[in-house]
Amino acid sequence: MPFNRRHLLGLEELAADEIQTILDTADTFKEISERPIKKVPALRGKTIANLFYEPSTRTRISFELAEKRLSADTVSFSKAGSSVSKGESLRDTVENIRAMKVDMVVMRHSSSGSHRYLANFLDASVINAGDGQHEHPTQGLLDMMTLRRHWGTLEGKHVTIIGDIMHSRVARSNIWGLTKMGAAVTVCGPSTMMPAEVEKLGDGGVRVEYDIRAAIAEADAINILRIQLERQKARLFPSMREYFEVFGVTPQVLEAAPAHCIVMHPGPMNRGVEIGQDVADGERAVILEQVTNGVAVRMAVLFLVAGGSFDAGAPEQP
């Protein structure tokens, strides 16, 4: 199915066919990232602005790499040292960028819904690199790409997401993406970090578990979310060490999961809090693979949003 959207704001509004197209395209771009010359001219002449209002290493570099490998011209703005710190509003910052005739804006921002706000007044395409607690669609996509490459399909698979579900855009995007592609999702985490009516999220809902071993007993994959106690003004959990004892994923906890179960983490990791040292470095973890896939997924998203498409099997040659 051709991908026909001007923006990528989230996975909730996508159809399964569209997600399929993105993942198939990403597989093609992964192959390109394995070549000695990792460049295709697909977005040559296009200008992409990366606006990162929240600190980011992984996602920002991943997008920048994706853009350069597609031959686009890129500029990156971060909050520190920019006019934002002088009090310029989001609207004005973006209007200024628009005046410079930018084709696409990739933004990460701490306000949920900020990308919808942008998309409402920009002609340029808006790609969501994370909006507050709402969605992080490219993360959801790269997680699905990773799982699909391991299993061949997402249909009928069980994925357990563990952590602070309430504040996690990664969780929300994963829930929407996975359930649309036919996977079953279980969410597990402290009761203080479970949002209201969470069981209704996703296509067909999710299972809610508070006991970590019960949550992973049938999991084909575990996605471990980063815990940020310091970020929350209302302390929803008493301490890091208590979190590790109750919800930390250690090799002992993993024994409750099936032998083939793989371990994912969006990064950056807090070793010894949500993920044990030995699990992070263990053979079931596919964390670095996720990072590699991230570049491919972002190439696919930028390519498709810009209107690109592949004829049956023939990507452009450099």
Add this chain to the structure above:
Amino acid sequence: MIDWKDKREFWIAGAKIADPESERLRVGSVCVQRGTITDIVWQKSVETDLPVLDAERFVLAPGFIDIHAHLREPGYEEKETIETGSAAAAVGGYTSLVCMANTNPVIDDPSVVEYIACRAQQVGRCRIHVAGAVTKGLLGEIINEYYHLKRAGVVALSDDGSYVANSQVMRSALEYARLHALPVISHCEDSFLAQASQMNEGYTSTRLGLKGSPAAAEEIAVSRDLMLAQLTGGRLHVAHVSTAGAVDLIRRAKKKGVRVTAEATPHHLTLDDRLLESYDTSLKVNPPLRSVKDIDALRAGLLDGTIDCIATDHAPHNEIDKDVEFDEAPFGMIGLETAFAQLHTHLVSKGVVELLDLIRFMTLNPASVLGLPGGRIKKDEPADLVLIDTEEEWTLQKKLIRSRSKNTPLIGASFTGRVQGVFLEGKWQSALTADEKQGMKT
């Protein structure tokens, strides 16, 4: 041609007169002389030398009374002024309103009360009553000088915008206000539970990744205030009730004889939280838009008398403030100009509420809640009246909005029923702009 609009003596003939006090909705004619209603006859036409306004197409009701509006003056004139707020009120059919105390300076000194009364008089487009702050500076610590405030003319006390979190202070407020026969209007919100919240807590807030305030945040506060009202014998009015649980608590308290009244806004009676998926900041209000179940309970409460009246909580914020990321936007929407149309369209036209009852919730009831004059069509009463075309279909365009701020989600919405204008002490103010057709005949 007789230009009846500028005459101080005239008949309004043939309108369907809606007088909630006598429970009449009946064709009749009203004589207005020097600002007072001097005669009412239950006939379509009259024999007279005075100019006659043919109001056959219209409903004539007492001018609406809004007991909860934010006029923003003094201090926030970029959002609204007494002048622009009065103009907005008149367009909405209001001839009286009560303005809240969260101005700058706060209305906690007689001088501010007098300033507002003086400005309102100069503008002369709406009767403005003043609510004084419960506590100094709205800080919730020290009760204000209710004697002085009452002498300056306040009709009620409210820290609206804020909740008096300290129960001892609220107790003192209710007790001391009782001494001066002033009702205390409470904005019920547990500030800790509601902290940093953007909307109602529920499935929609979970989907949108926005922090929600649970219904319990309102109900806990309502509960506390009801108990304090019972303890002190004080007179409590619950502002902008929004949850089913709160309606229930108030219903039970009334049965027990607690001296409590309550209001609900047009938006809480018609708009639910699912609308927020657009992240439109004009939907961001406090208390937030709630669920469909809460709306149903509010409507039932209105019909059984638990909720006494409609109040708009008209809260102007200009574009600079609202045209930002959702969590940066302040809370509030304007409501004076659309209150009647919104409620007529969604409650009366849909058969949920009778027209006469809606008018009662907007006139007689708010007047009795705060002991204000008005709300009736009766001989010797001031001619504060509103003329309504209950069949006019219209759409709200941004350029029609008289308020200085345009923060309403109803731009582009269609209504059945439109206020044509008001008589304020017999003086006519049309709600229609010069461009629009005036359907009046003389």
